[in-house]
Amino acid sequence: LLEFEAEFDSPDFLAEHSLLLSYQAALPHFERAVLPGLQRGGAGSVVVLVDRADYQASFANASAVSRVGVDYAFEGLKLPGRSARFHGKCFLLLKPHAARLYIGSANLTATGLRTNLEIVDRLTVIRDPHRLQGDVSVMRTFSDLLGLLLEVSPTTNAAALRRLAVAQAKLDALLDDPDAAVDDTSVVLLHTISHSLLGQITRQIPTASVDQITAMSPFYDPEAAALVELCRAYPHAAVQVVKGEEHIRNLSGVPLAQLGRRVQVCALDGAKSSDGRLQSRHMHAKAYHFAGPHGEWLLVGSANLTAAAWLRSVQRGGNLETMTLRHFAKNTFESTRPTRLMEMLRTRPIPLSSLTYEPEPAEDGGDLTPSLLIVAAALGPRYIEMRCQPEDGWSTSTSFSALLISRDETLPALVEVTERSPAEWRLRIDTLSDSVNKLVQDEDAVYVELHAKGPGHHQQSGRIWLPKPHLLILSAEERARRHALALMTEEMFVPGSQLRQVAEWLLGNVDILTAALSQTIPEDIGSGRNKGSGGTVEAVGPDDPLDDDTFEGDDGSRLPGSERKRRRSLARLDEHLRVALRLSLPMFSRSSTSSGRDGDVGRHPQKDNSGAHVAGGGDQKGNVPVIDDRLADDLIRSIADDLRQAVERITAVQATPANIARALNTLEAYCVFLYRLELHACLWTSKARAHCTRARQFAFSRAFALSGWEQGRCKAWLVRAWANPELHDGFAELWQDPDRIARLATLAAAGALIAREEGAGLGDVLVGLQYCADVRSLVRNGDLRERLANHAKSLASQSGGLVTARSILAKLPELSLEDTSGGIALKPWLPFKLRRTDGPITFDTMTLERLTQSDDSSLRSRARQLLTHVKAERSVAFLSCDHHIGPSCSNCAMSLPSLLVQRLSHAGAVLHQCPNCNVPLIPMAPDDPVCGKLLMTWDQSVGGDRI
């Protein structure tokens, strides 16, 4: 037995391109159960083509659908005959060196994939390094079929035809091997484009060779025409018809009675499951077994025993059906013969007299095909272009209105007629307005509902899903990454007063979030891309890399100078938020462990005031979808690496007022994301956790870490910018927001807590942050204290109990700038706790430890001396910058001669001591901007000359 749905998520065959042709498709089920498996790797390109009538039926489930046109293409195929249906079910999965083709009876629906009794044939080709093997001839026939479909479906959406052509080209590229192994010709693919099915069968299976036919079909004609013709074609065969119990009233016994005792009709009671139990199942399989003295044939696929399927070709108004025919010679191994399939069924005979034909409600219901057929809709840079075919006789005085509909909103849109002929109208909808632009750029499915009003209140309407080409071209990995980032955003928006603060912050800093979500930070900063001319701004696609000009005004200010740009930024944020809210099966669903209750559709576990869960994901048993650990690890690693690289790129450029603002904004957003990512990794014990930790440490240290200043080589980009006198004024403005300071400080502390970091790194970063923000003390600052507490609470609540607000606050050192000299990180929890002689603060020797490993031999030597000293003596002095006395020894406060200060600044093997107290002095380098800034600050404040 074949677990068919699992075939689309088979670890041994990760498809990169999938072409799924089906009569019907249940998109809500497809999106949740099939699509993720098809988009696990490579291009992840998925195209679903269904019959045009069923395409229209998909709109009845529109609010349950969100990925169509976004993650996969969905098109309707229209065959030439008025009642002809595209009825084939062929699923082609392609990867670079192999292809699988499933031909069967199962539609791409929930019941087709899961519950119905269906029959499916699987065909495979593989290109090994030397040659092509497998069912090559069947695949070639299928490729021909795709080519023929292009010819017989002239009224089909051009996009659908294009997708067929692309699939055919990819398959042909795989099959392009003249030396391919000659495969077994006992299996052939039959289709009905040019010839009727019955005609082809009689050519393949000699009529005289068959004495028994078993036909399984759920649907029949009113007059059982196909069955009668089959009996006539094989006059010597006894025919057993097997049909489902629930379709008992869809076959008339009258015409069968005329065939005499040759025909027997049976009802299917059930089919054996893999454990041998009999299961009652809805029969939807179409299988035909021909047996005779010389062998057996098994015909399976899409064709019901109806005239439209068996007696007419597509060119003569019949359905398009696809079937495989396998021949089994007399000496075929018993376990492979078709009898094994028949033995799994239990049937019971039905008297012909009890058989009647009554149409089913699903069949005789109103035709959902609208009177106004929208043949194509294409999203262009400024318009949605549409082609429509009106009903005959409509006058040219028709007026149009349109609605653009997504799951979250409906927008009326103005329709402009660009071309009108009796056979076709060409219309377009302007997408330049902010709201429409947002809707069409959004990562949510959208369809267009077009209404045409003629004279006398006569109306026509039609609907079409809007393909979004800029999203359809994304690779599987890009999609997964976007979803993951969106999910992280979503998680910051869970209700709750504390988290709402984060949300409000993000809303107020739209550029930060949007830049962070854009994934890519262009290296060519300030190149002027996307800059409008003549007062207009070019549209920025969601896949365009975002640069300075996207989010900053021409004057380089932090917020866009143009209100229009700002609105677009807000729209983008809104877009991302809605993407996040839409994700119902997030990549990281392992976190939603709360049990849900009926009546709740929201995904966030929330609590009402009584503390009881009132909403949640998962089912009542608390089951949540389990995701592939490896994939989650890879994703986390990949996102962390991306963020790290982005920070690296930002901080690799020369600091300018414009890019400092941007770097700081982006850094802030990245740090928020990295915190979330690190939490995820930690809570799920992901192997990628170390990646997140490193990325966070990198982001913070690249911005604020002071280490290296002793050598005159401070690498912290923001600290260096702070030290640059030319940037001084603009720099201060960036730190007007005390919330930003508090947020960054608590993020750094919370991250260090999660990672259980011990060492000077955090202190190093926080002191740098204090310098940059010109905050003398984080924890003693009245303006910051409450903010720090709020942010700590918020981060703690996000952490799911991993860290507490109190522990985050405790991680912040009680350190004032007045207590430091040069900004060496002073922390109370380090291995060597040294009490400064000039104050109550203890500090670390980690910097010195690091310097003892330096490449610079003189520095190494000096650091070792100093380290030996401080370990032995437990005291050390710094070059202090007291405002009153100038450069001085921090130990004894003696004012130091400028010559000594200059000597101290030069790297050398000599360890300088204070001439007064003989305590070793930690030197500074005036040519380093950090130290220079320190001295300059003092210098300016006392009005003296610069050293």
Next chain:
Amino acid sequence: MGVLEPPEFPQWTVRRGFGKVGGRFPLALEAVGQRMIAMHVLPQVTNATAHPRYYAFFCWVFEQFEQRVSHRLQERQVARGQRAWRAYLEHALRACSLANDPQIRQLIGSQKAVRIGGVRRDARVTFPSKSPSGFDPANYGAAFLALGLGFRQNGRYHLTPMGRTLAEAFRGDLLDGMSRRQERALEVLLSRQGDLAYGVLQDLSPRLCIRALSSVDREHRPLIDMFFRHERDEPSDRARANGLALLLNLVADAKGSIATAEDLYPLFATARYSDGRIPRLANKALEETFAIWQRYMERQSQKTGFNALWHEVLNLLERHDPLAVSASFIVEHMIKEMESSSALMSLIGARASAISVSEALAVVSAKLPTSVHSRAEKVLRLTEEASDQECDDRVGVALVLLLTVVARWEAESLRLTPLHIQLHSFEGPARLTLPWLAQEVRNRGDLSLQELLRWLVEWCILAQSVRVAYEKLDEGDRFFILPVDGGYRLAHERQDPQRYFAYDSSRLRGALSILVDLELLRRTKNGLSVTPLGKAVFQNLRK
């Protein structure tokens, strides 16, 4: 045959089911109304928390655990020991309560409770191994924490000062006037040494039981303080106090016309008593609470409109079961029903099928009574009609109801505060909220009523039920109507209409029960009345 394939193809497909079918809320509309009450009117009060004495009992349980048991346990055993202690004393409470009042209602786990009446005193009690606990979050557990009686740390519950006060009061009530025999019984119960004899529980049954409290009980005052306190800077405290006070106010003002929770719904909907009087509310805060109830009732009307269409879909599927019915067939059926609807005809006239949505809305608006109260009465009548099981014009009535609800919203929403609009907006399109519906209907102003009905059936009923099934339960189980090849089928058995035509959980039953148990309200033959104690509490609150 391909050389690479095992020769087993073709194959039958495996059956993989959709798991359970059924469930309670197919369209997921309930959370909006529930949330209005749970967040803004009666937080920490549910229909399961009917007996306030449970709170005092649990406080006493935790107090006794600290005094008698915890010091004997190792640290790692304490949380587990506390659970076992709680379960043990709850068994005793259940048995005693049933013995004290065999008719007692809403005693958690009463079905599995030990019956002590008529059993020999020296027989040994065996408590059932598993029994629902009153301390489950869905019962009193979550509210216990949220009301500030205790907190949880390392899996163990600790009492707050308020919890300790309540424990002390419970202990006082338990011990006051106890006979020697009862004292010995209590000691045996709490010493938990060896098997418990039925006699112990029989002796304790008049005292260790769930019962109504009166002002002479020591627990009474702390419980009143807990439910009606304002001093904590907690919006939920204020909301609950106002929510309960409003009930006292309305019962006092109703002159006996309120007997059950059901009597309050028309009052909230129309702001009129059954005799036509306007309720007199004591202060602005109560008016605000009353206004939230009005929003709740607006939502119930809108929900009933959708559920009436849902009901009709189920009827249709049931008629054709087990065959599938296509979406187009369902829509066609609905449109036919609409075209023959007398309700629609009487509202709009014969050209109902040709009229546009905006024209229909204009007609509905024009025919809306000018008085706010009369409008509300009209909507309530339509709501009752749409949910009437005997209604034979349900589609038309549902459409008229939805149009009326929208028209009323358009007329009145401008006067609402942002909070009230927000109450209706919870989770927006996913919950088919009223502001969203109004906007969507407005967007379809140029379309015909058939088109509107088609959208309502497809988007708000068929697609919504599929969406809810998938979003709630990722495995796709819990379908109410199963999307199958070619249409929809009833998933299992059709849902009981009482399930979806019922109003969202309003917690009124629980709130009234609390007030009765605290002797603030009294049930009489003529409905509910406020006791002198209730009046005193209310007067106190007014200050």
